[in-house]
Amino acid sequence: MSNDPVLTVDGLTVGYRSGRPEPSALAGRVLPVVHDVSFEVRPGQVLALVGESGSGKTTTGHAILGLLPENGEVIGGRIGFAGRDLTELSPKGWRTVRGSAISLIPQDPTVSLDPLRRVGHQVEDVLRLHTDLDAATRRERVYELFRIVGFDEVERRYRQYPHQLSGGMRQRVLIAAAVASEPDLIIADEPTSGLDATVQKQVLDLIDELRDRLNTAVVLVTHDLGVAADRADTLAVMRHGRIVEIGPTARVVEAPQHEYTRELLDSVPARAAARNRFGHRIDSAAAPVIEVTGLRKVYGSAPPAVDGISFAVQPGSTFAIVGESGSGKSTTARVLTGLTEATEGRVSLFGTDVTGLSRKQFRPLRRRVQFVYQNPYASFDPRFDVFDVVEEPLRAFATGVALPRRQRARHRDQVIAALEAAALPAEFADRHPRELSGGQRQRVAIARALVADPEVLVLDEPISALDVSVAAQIIALLQRLQAERGLTYVFISHDLAVVEAFADRVAVMSRGRIVEQGPTAEVFAYPRQEYTRRLLDAVAGRELARNGVFA
Secondary structure, X not given: OOOOOOEEEEEEEEEEEXXXXXXXXXXXXXXXXXXXXXXXXXXXXXXXXXXXXXXXXXXXXXXXXXXXXXXXEEEEEEEEEOOEEHHHOOHHHHHHHEOOOEEEEOOOHHHHOOOOOOHHHHHHHHHHHHOOOOHHHHHHHHHHHHHXXXXXXXXXXXXXXXXXXOHHHHHHHHHHHHHOOOOOEEEEEOOOOOOOHHHHHHHHHHHHHHHHHHXXXXXXXXXXXXXXXXXXXXEEEEEOXXXXXXXXXXXXXXXXXXXXXXXXXXXXXXXXHHHOOOOOOOOOOOOOOEEEXXXXXXXXXXXXXXXXXXXXXXXXXXXXXXXXXXXXXXXXHHHHOOOOOOOEEEEEEOOEEOOOOOHHHHHHHHOOEEEEOOOHHHHOOOOOOHHHHHHHHHHHHOOOOOOHHHHHHHHHHHHHHHHXXXXXXXXXXXXXXXXXXXXXXXXXXXXXXXXXXXXEEEEEOOOXXXXXXXXXXXXXXXXXXXHHHOOEEEEEEOOHHHHHHHOOEEEEEEOOEEEXXXXXXXXXXXXXXXXXXXXXXXXXXXXXXXXXXXX
């Protein structure tokens, strides 16, 4: 079996044609975004392209697949595959290569799968296009592929629609489609983005098993250094469209040569959280600010979303709730903030039982407990500028009636102070959220929570959608605010590496129940439950953390 490179990228330069209207001097020009990129991948190897948003890694992957948008084009270099330069292929030539010899595992299965067609038919499309199999044989082959990717009841799965499957299951469908023709090369573009750690591990294990079975080469595009460190043979670090460092993965993560690689490793949120701990004091003798006893929440005839949980949160501490999707974490957070009513049990805030309170009675306490959403942009009124977004709680809690202009003037100092506390300059008040980056929007969401001068923040996956360096900045911001203001945090997360470095106590949830809780260091070092051990084993990069690389 030949060990010659499956893929050779040599001096690749990619640009996008400017869409600016005339008479702009840039109109019609091709502006390079990927510059002189070179690497090779051999059979059975995994090369990871890592970097932040805008680094050029996804554009590089799409250029290899011939899937650049209409305004994108390869303007220099060569992409060698099976003795051909892919940059010279015609559309007809691409139809014989893409999906058969080269396959894609895309980032978002929700977008990539047709919601109106059964998933089995969508996998069968690959076989219809690239094989001579008859209809009956194609169906049997799809059943076989579904077994390979870990499905049971394959005939039922074949008939299901995407909305009937979980996120992890939908990603397995895409993997089945990608390997259906036994390709020589797979481009995996953020294949586990947004998945729980345990599902992420299952998907990555599956890709590894199929790579071993088929001796397929893999280009893994990811911003997750833990995933890259665990899974790749070679690591290529991209910044501003260039590869700034490339080499064997162990060497790059343990002895990085480029300053940016060192910065990226230092920015791993768990590492940043451990480094930036302010040593805030927690008065363990003080009365808890939150006490939950026997809490249940049931929606209709479904099994309980939250099933008899109890815990307490000390003032000035960070209490983390972790678990897989559907474990009940977010429902618990919504009950704590009065956004959802409890079915049974007791919730006490600052010594007051809030379980049976009306909205009007709960109102004074709501100001003291603020919620920070996972997706801040979805929680912003699209008509509002940043000032309006941050001012919203002040308007909600205002007493009396004031003219809008006078009210805005009265609140301006508070809004600016909240923005500055969230590390945003005052001039951001006049911008619109759509003009901001993901990290800036999350800071606006934090500023909106701070403007009411709360004592407790409930944070629901506040860094899950952010680049590694931006996530580290948000964690550092939260740590500073806690040290300065004595804030108490309830931190909902599936990122156990961050929780390990950031939280004082942790509760592990599964199917609506707390299966284990205690001091974070104790629970993570000596987990008593098999479920907790499974969650911890699934954390990408944790072995490196134990060895001090990400510590």
